[in-house]
Amino acid sequence: MVIGWSGAETFAPPDPWAGPASLERPDLSDSTANPRWHIAGAIAAWLVPGLGHWLLGQRKRGVILLISIGLLWTSGFFIGGVGVFDRAGHPIWFLGQMLIAPSIVVEKWDRSLQGPDAAPARPDAAVIPYTPSYGHVHEQGVLYTALAGMLNLLAIMDVLYQDPASRNRHKRTAEAPPAEPTAAEAETVANGGGI
């Protein structure tokens, strides 16, 4: 027996950031489950960590994700320098790093600094393009940025497929008053039958 919420239509308002209607999972089980695909929100979360949750209305959650993932990524970038984004040097780690879109931009910048298009450094040049990192410093920078990307993948997946019934189950059970039995249910119980 289903007690309580009759469907997600009353629970989840129309979402302008949700994907097209054809991508919504059809309701195959009961009326309480209405998972939603949020394609645009997932892309926004890839561009800026936490932005997907912000656009879905979970603003505090989005701010926490932005601060935590953004701080981790920026810390790795700061510790190791631009050289930690090296697609040719460590392509597997770059797969993790590119789960945050700005990593791709920084990698392009890194290649422009060291690639053939970069200005040739003269022997008497006062400024070198950048100082590559080595050893533990390089490892920490790569690890921080790649871990930030993989954590952002969790956030992207959470935005991409979100079941409002599951997300707010605890809140709703805490807030919802106990449901009154219907007349038919009361009659069934009075006659000794089960529900």
Next chain:
Amino acid sequence: MTPILSPIAGLLANITPVVLAFRPFLDPVPVDRYWMLMLLPMVVAIAVVYKTIKTDRLEKIPRETTVLAAQIVAFMVMAAAALWMLTELV
């Protein structure tokens, strides 16, 4: 310039751009000696993000994050101790 100082001046000319002009995000930060301490912010970040996604009520995040971070650190220490015993004592 005297002949004695010219090699020193040449040496300074080579290292001056790196030593005196730290450029954020272009030059690495020398944290080699503290690399193990740098694991702690990562543990905290993992705990914060995971609990932010999984927890229904946001007010429970600080406590649950602290517990999860402590558990991760505790199991890392236990794993390190076990591996140390494996390599040193066995």
